[in-house]
Amino acid sequence: MGKIKHLAERTIETVKNEGMSSFGKKTVNYIKLRTVARSKYQCAYGDVLFINGCTLPHPSRYRVDHQIEQLMASGMHAEKVFYENLSLDLLKYFRCFVFFRCPITDTVKDFIKLAKENNKVVFFDIDDLVIDKKYTDTIKFVKNMNKDDKKLYDDGVLRMQETLKMCDYAITTTERLQKELQNYIKEVYINRNVASERMAELSIKAYKQREKHDDIIIGYLSGSITHNPDMELIKPTIIKLMKKYNNVKLKLVGEIDIPEEFKEFQDRIIFAPFMDWEHLPKVIASLDINLAPLEESIFNEAKSENKWVEAALCHVVTVASDVGAFNKMIKNNEDGFLCKNAKDWEEVLTKLIENKSLREEVAENAYNRVISNNITTYSGHGLAKFIKSKLARNIAFVLPTTNISGGVNVVIRHIAMLKKKGNDVFVINMDNNSNDIDSKWGKVYVIKKHKTKIAGHIDTAVASLWATLDFVKKLSNIKNKMYLVQNYETEFAQFGKYMRIEANATYEDETGVKYLTISKWCKDWLEDRFEKEVAFAPNGIDLNQFQFKKRDFKGKIKILIEGNSDDYYKNVDESFKIVEKLDKEKFEIHFLSYQGEPKSWYYVDKFMHKVPYAEVGRVYQDADILIKTSLVESFSYPPLEMMATGGLVLVVPNNGNIEYIKDEENCLFYTPGNIDEAIEKINRLSTDEKLREKLIKNGLETAKKREWSTIENDIVNLYK
Numbered sequence: 001m002g003k004i005k006h007l008a009e010r011t012i013e014t015v016k017n018e019g020m021s022s023f024g025k026k027t028v029n030y031i032k033l034r035t036v037a038r039s040k041y042q043c044a045y046g047d048v049l050f051i052n053g054c055t056l057p058h059p060s061r062y063r064v065d066h067q068i069e070q071l072m073a074s075g076m077h078a079e080k081v082f083y084e085n086l087s088l089d090l091l092k093y094f095r096c097f098v099f100f101r102c103p104i105t106d107t108v109k110d111f112i113k114l115a116k117e118n119n120k121v122v123f124f125d126i127d128d129l130v131i132d133k134k135y136t137d138t139i140k141f142v143k144n145m146n147k148d149d150k151k152l153y154d155d156g157v158l159r160m161q162e163t164l165k166m167c168d169y170a171i172t173t174t175e176r177l178q179k180e181l182q183n184y185i186k187e188v189y190i191n192r193n194v195a196s197e198r199m200a201e202l203s204i205k206a207y208k209q210r211e212k213h214d215d216i217i218i219g220y221l222s223g224s225i226t227h228n229p230d231m232e233l234i235k236p237t238i239i240k241l242m243k244k245y246n247n248v249k250l251k252l253v254g255e256i257d258i259p260e261e262f263k264e265f266q267d268r269i270i271f272a273p274f275m276d277w278e279h280l281p282k283v284i285a286s287l288d289i290n291l292a293p294l295e296e297s298i299f300n301e302a303k304s305e306n307k308w309v310e311a312a313l314c315h316v317v318t319v320a321s322d323v324g325a326f327n328k329m330i331k332n333n334e335d336g337f338l339c340k341n342a343k344d345w346e347e348v349l350t351k352l353i354e355n356k357s358l359r360e361e362v363a364e365n366a367y368n369r370v371i372s373n374n375i376t377t378y379s380g381h382g383l384a385k386f387i388k389s390k391l392a393r394n395i396a397f398v399l400p401t402t403n404i405s406g407g408v409n410v411v412i413r414h415i416a417m418l419k420k421k422g423n424d425v426f427v428i429n430m431d432n433n434s435n436d437i438d439s440k441w442g443k444v445y446v447i448k449k450h451k452t453k454i455a456g457h458i459d460t461a462v463a464s465l466w467a468t469l470d471f472v473k474k475l476s477n478i479k480n481k482m483y484l485v486q487n488y489e490t491e492f493a494q495f496g497k498y499m500r501i502e503a504n505a506t507y508e509d510e511t512g513v514k515y516l517t518i519s520k521w522c523k524d525w526l527e528d529r530f531e532k533e534v535a536f537a538p539n540g541i542d543l544n545q546f547q548f549k550k551r552d553f554k555g556k557i558k559i560l561i562e563g564n565s566d567d568y569y570k571n572v573d574e575s576f577k578i579v580e581k582l583d584k585e586k587f588e589i590h591f592l593s594y595q596g597e598p599k600s601w602y603y604v605d606k607f608m609h610k611v612p613y614a615e616v617g618r619v620y621q622d623a624d625i626l627i628k629t630s631l632v633e634s635f636s637y638p639p640l641e642m643m644a645t646g647g648l649v650l651v652v653p654n655n656g657n658i659e660y661i662k663d664e665e666n667c668l669f670y671t672p673g674n675i676d677e678a679i680e681k682i683n684r685l686s687t688d689e690k691l692r693e694k695l696i697k698n699g700l701e702t703a704k705k706r707e708w709s710t711i712e713n714d715i716v717n718l719y720k
Helices: 002-018 020-034 038-042 057-073 088-093 106-117 147-166 175-181 197-208 225-244 260-268 277-285 306-313 324-329 342-354 356-373 381-390 406-420 466-474 499-508 520-528 572-580 613-621 637-644 675-687 689-705 708-718
Strands: 044-052 078-082 094-100 121-126 169-172 188-190 216-221 248-253 269-272 289-292 317-321 337-339 394-399 424-429 437-439 442-448 458-463 478-485 514-517 534-536 557-562 587-593 606-609 625-628 648-651
Touching: 044 057, 044 088, 057 078, 057 094, 057 277, 057 381, 088 094, 088 106, 088 442, 094 106, 106 121, 106 147, 121 147, 121 381, 169 175, 169 381, 175 188, 175 324, 197 277, 197 306, 216 277, 225 248, 225 260, 225 342, 248 260, 248 277, 260 269, 277 306, 289 306, 289 342, 306 317, 306 356, 317 342, 317 356, 337 342, 342 356, 394 406, 394 466, 406 424, 406 437, 406 442, 406 637, 406 708, 458 466, 466 478, 466 499, 514 520, 520 534, 557 572, 572 587, 572 625, 572 675, 587 613, 613 637, 625 637, 625 675, 637 648, 637 689, 648 675, 648 689, 675 689
Parallel strands: 044 078, 044 094, 094 121, 121 169, 169 188, 216 248, 216 289, 248 269, 289 317, 317 337, 394 424, 394 458, 424 442, 458 478, 478 514, 514 534, 557 587, 557 625, 587 606, 625 648
Antiparallel strands: 437 442
C-alpha cells in the first residue's frame, strides 16, 4: 500500500507541477528507474551509493548523476539505485549512502538502521523545501489542490521528512536550504548544482551552431506551471517592452499558461514544449536574453541558480530576481543582472535590448566563470572532502574461507571489537561462499573476491593466510596493508609440497606490509628468523561462550577429540590411536571436526561436524577430557576453551599452546608418538581426584586472565 500511495502522490505532483504533456514522459522515466537490475550494484565495492527517491528527471539528474560525476572526478567510486529497487544486501557494498528526495518506506527505514549499526554513514540530499508542510503550504498550486490530493501530497512531504531525520548529515544546494534543514539535522553541507560534462559539451556545440537573427529573443524557460506566478512579476514590463520594440520576441519553454494580455503579440511569441535536457542547450543558445524571475518567498530563496548556469554555458546573458541563490552567485552587472523591482527589470532589459555589445560582454564573463567553476569535473573536491571526513574507517579482512576454524573465529572476534569502536569492518572471501556471518557479536558482511571489483577506497586490508596476501598487495585503493599471522603456515604442508615455498615467501615481504600476530611464538620467529617488526596482542576467550560446568566423573568418562582429520599437522590420527586402546566400557569417545570426517578405522561414539561456533561451548561442557595432539599451532584454542568449561586437558606441547599451558599445573603433557604415556595420563586423570581439582582450578584461572574484555584495547590498537 505504501508504494501504491507514493506512486499516486507522484502522479498528482507530476500532473500538477508539469502538466499532462510531460506526464507520459515521466511515466516512461519511472519505468526505466524501476526496472534497473539490482545485480548491477552487487559486482563492485564502492565508496558511495545514491538512492534516488525522485521520479522527476531534472532534479535527479542534477543531484544524483551530476554528484556521482563530481565524486568520480575526485577519485571516489559512486553508483546509484532507484529507491524501490533498494535491498538490504546492498549495505555491504558501499561505505556510505546518499538518499535523494527519498520518502520513508519499511525498506528505507531498515536500511538506514542497519547502516548505522554497521558504522556506515547516511546522508540526505535535497534541492527543494519539500520536507515540511510549513514550506509546501506556501506554494499556490498546493493550496489549490482538492482535499484528497492535498492529503496525499502532504503524506509524501512528511515521509520525506522522516527519512531526513533518520540520516546522519544532509547535503543541499543553497544557503537558505542549509539554514532551514538545520532545524532537522545537525550538519548540512552546501554542494551547489553544477553542469555535467555532457551539458558543457552540448552547450558549446549549440553556441557554435546557433543561427544568427536580427530580432532580440527574450526567453523564459519555465519548466513547469508552478512558475506562472513568477512570470506575473515581469509581465507588465515584458508587455511594455514588446510594444516599444517591434524586434523583440518572447520564447516560452515548458508548461506555462499564456496571459490574455500577450495575445496581441502572438505572432512574436515562440512556443517550445517541455523537452529532454539534451535538446535544451540548442533552445537556450537561440536566445539573446534569459529571464529568471522569482517571487520573494522562503521556498524560492531555497532554489538553485541553474537557469543562470545553463544560459551562461550557451553564452546567453541572464536577468534574474535578486533572490536567494541568484543573489549569491551572480555578480551584478558583471556576469549577469539582478533586479529587485519592476523599475530594475525595465532598465536592465531596455539596456540589453539596445546594446548588443553589453549582452555579449556579460554573457562571455558568465561563460568564462561557469566553465571554470561550475562543471562537475572541476567542482567535486569539496563534496568528496566532506563525505570522506564523515566516513568511518573501513577495514577489510581477507579470508581464504569463512568455514568455521580457530583462525576464522579469531578474525570474527576482532571484527566485533573493531566495530564496537566505530569501524566499518567486513570480510572479503576468497572462495565462492559469500554468505554473511551471523555471530553472537553481530552480523559480519562478506563479499566474494572473485565476483566483486574493489572499486572504492579501503583504509586497511588485512590478509589472514599466506594465500590471501598477494590479493591484498595487489589492491591499489588501500591505504594500509596488514598481514595477521596466526601460524607458521610453511609447515601446514608436508615436505615436497610447493605450498611450503609460497607460504614461506610471505614472511619476506618488502613492500611495507605491517605484520601482526596474536601468538608470542609467531612474534618470536617473525622477528628472529625473518627480521620483521611485529605488532602483538594476546589472544582471548569469551567466558560467556564457554561457561563452567562441574563434572562428577561417575559412569562413563567422555573423551573429546578435536581437529580436522585431513590436516596432517593436526595429528588427529594419533588421538584415535590412543583411544583405540582404551576400555570402551569405561570411556565414551566424542569427535568434533569443522572440516574432515572420521576415517574408516576411527572409533567414534558421537561425531559432531561443522558445529556452529555459538554451540561449541556445549560440546566442551559435555566432555570430561580433551585430547589435543596437534604438532603445529599458532595459538591453540581448544585446551583454553576446555579449561574455561571446567574440563581436563591432555596435550602435546607445541609452540602454539605453551604460551599458557603448564604441565601438572593446568593440564598434562605427553610426548608425541608415545601412545602408552598418553594412556597412562588419561588413567591418572580418571582416578586422581586431587589432581583433577588442581588442574580444573588452575585452568579456570588461566581462562579468566584471557577473557576478551580485559584485552579489547590491545586488539583494537593492533590495527592502528
